[in-house]
Amino acid sequence: MNTNVIYPGTFDPITNGHVDIIKRASKMFHKVTVAVAESPRKNTLFTLDERIDMVQEVFKGHSNIVVKGFSGLLVEFAKAENANILIRGLRTTIDFEYELGLSTMYQKLMPEIESLFLPPNEKYAFLSSTIVREVALHGGDVADFVHPYVAKQLQNK
Numbered sequence: 001m002n003t004n005v006i007y008p009g010t011f012d013p014i015t016n017g018h019v020d021i022i023k024r025a026s027k028m029f030h031k032v033t034v035a036v037a038e039s040p041r042k043n044t045l046f047t048l049d050e051r052i053d054m055v056q057e058v059f060k061g062h063s064n065i066v067v068k069g070f071s072g073l074l075v076e077f078a079k080a081e082n083a084n085i086l087i088r089g090l091r092t093t094i095d096f097e098y099e100l101g102l103s104t105m106y107q108k109l110m111p112e113i114e115s116l117f118l119p120p121n122e123k124y125a126f127l128s129s130t131i132v133r134e135v136a137l138h139g140g141d142v143a144d145f146v147h148p149y150v151a152k153q154l155q156n157k
Contacts, residue, residue: 004083005116008035008074011051012044013150014058015132017124021089022065024118031064033081038071045133045157057149075110086115091125 007022011034026032034055038048046054052069059065070077078086086106088099096117103115120127132145136154143151 003029003085004033004081005029005031005085005087006033006035006074006078006081006083007087008037008077010037010039010042010044010129011055012039012042012046012129013051013132013146013154014055015124015127015129015146015150016144017089017091017120017127019058019147020121020124021087021118022059023062025087026062026064029064029085031066032087033083034059034065034067035074035077035081036067036069037074038069040071046153050153054147054150054153058147073109075106075113078106078110078113084112084114086113088115088117090117090119091128 005025007025009018011018022032022034036048036052036055044051048069052067055067059067074086090096090099099115099117106113106115127145132142132154135145136142142154146154
């Protein structure tokens, strides 16, 4: 059975919580595609190209982790990539309810797609891109929450 795995997200910016999920998935599957969503309805701090750059920098040297940007429906990207598994991280019950709804819709649009939910390492259970942006905006130290390259990009913004 062919398994093409996608870990989708906006990654504005990518956090150590995302990195943890991606690295764990990369141990379970031969290849993980990190799909960076354009997300035009979200008011992102970083452009799509900047977000792709950060994710690529974080995973430089990881041969089984591929980074690609996309716009439009995730299921259309999944079809183009011949992907059949979506990896999603779940921090809270609120995440679960939201992701369960998305998973149901994805299967209606693409019956062959499966969603695999991974809980975060407990030290990342509270971590989100929103929190990291807020801390950085107010001059706080984000070194414990993001890769050094990402921290520098936040500081530059």
